[in-house]
Amino acid sequence: MADTAQPMAVALDSATVAFRVAGDRVYTAVEKANLSVAHGEFVAIVGPTGCGKSTLLNVAAGLLKPAAGSVKIFDQPLTGSNRDAGYLFQADALFPWKTAIDNVAIGLEIKGAPREQALQRAHGWLTSVGLGAFANRYPHMLSGGQRKRVGLAQVLIRDPKILLMDEPFGPLDAQTRQIMGNLLLELWNADRKAVLFVTHDLEEAIALADRVVIMSAGPSARIIGDWRVKLPRPRDISEVRMEKDFHELHREIWGVLKDEVMKGYVQSTQAVGAG
């Protein structure tokens, strides 16, 4: 990436994340990660299970503090939680006691927006994620895919400059994932935010992102590869997979990723055996 005058939306500089486990032992999840996301850039992080992808995302979100290294958001060192970022979680993160529309409106209400206005805009966002008719449903009355849509609206209504996504479509079935992927691209196309998208699905990563970053298996996971995806936009997730360039890139990245996935798999089975 060429250096431009514009500051990077997210810049991790040799960020190391370590946890204290069982007394004095320290588990290093991520070691010296350098990662930057330009303004308006869609970056996907792919790695084997348990490699610390989500850890890295939590560092960018300010939910975790790196043990060493620095995190800068638009050139400012990050302290506390990242106010410029919206975070879409893998697990259900909606407030179960609020209706869909209240879940979306809350982001504005806590900023002090009048309730009427917040509800009106929330309805607009629910409509743009295709849930205009479900405003008064509670989360448990919605399907997994619908809950993700509400989550997306909840995050986007605050108009964050950075979007952090932690395997957001992981729990969904294959068809719903494609639909959600296309919805995400459509919304992102409207006003390009910087996106950091964590997934274990390489195909999904290539189909969505401008850049694909590969992490090695943990512990002490590192970033071991960085590819540019030159597929034209706008893309359709299911069609882009048919293209020749897609396959070539997939083969190239998979060549690197495969070994790490196997390592990660062996480690995870050992960890289960030991635990």
Added chain:
Amino acid sequence: MSRPMLLLSQLLVAVVALALWQFFATVPVFGKILLPPFFFSNPVDVGSQIVKWFSSGVIWKHLIITLWESILAFVIGSIGGVLVGFWFARQPRVAAVFDPYVKMVNALPRVVLAPIFTLWLGLGIWSKVALGVTLVFFIVFFNVYQGVKEVSNTVLDNGRMLGMNERQLMRHVYWPSALSWMFSSLHTSVGFAVVGAVVGEYLGSAAGLGYLIQQAEGVFDVAGVFAGMFVLSAFVILIDMGVTLVERRLLVWRPAAAEGRG
């Protein structure tokens, strides 16, 4: 089973039980009455006692007293339980210090406190309310404590990422979560409020359903004891139905499976 069928069957159980009771209490079997009237009375006498209470109107005073005691015990116990539960959950150090004492008091059979409350608060309603409060408080306290502790980390993180400060997290995350736990134990805590009131009355009072039962027992009026029991059961069922209505309203956001608790 369809609903009318179910109601009919339920009614049938009551009719058969009452008929058997009446039969064995009045008709000798092999020259012997199996349920001697002195110990078991019979449904007709019990029924006429209930009718007498209602037609003369004496029962209302006692019902209202018991209802008031239950309501006060529930409200005071709940407020205390919510406040202390919240405080302990947010201040683990305080909770750790008080933990053994909380367990100790909770393990104590509350009936033994009744004489103390009577001494302190007299024979009026407040000694009964106090007994009910000691029962309700712990149920609400444990549920609220649990509710605040078990807030999902993802939901909390989501609140933080949406820009909530501590006060807003309290209002939009901790508070609804704690209340939902409290409401899910509503049946139990309301039931215990009534238990506290009635047991308190039974042990020493001048009015209330427990007093009525105790009085009847004092003169070996078995029909009166049974009549008091039936009125009390109907009273509890009515209150429980009210609680179910309130609960449906308050916990609409809960999946149906979780509603069956209590």
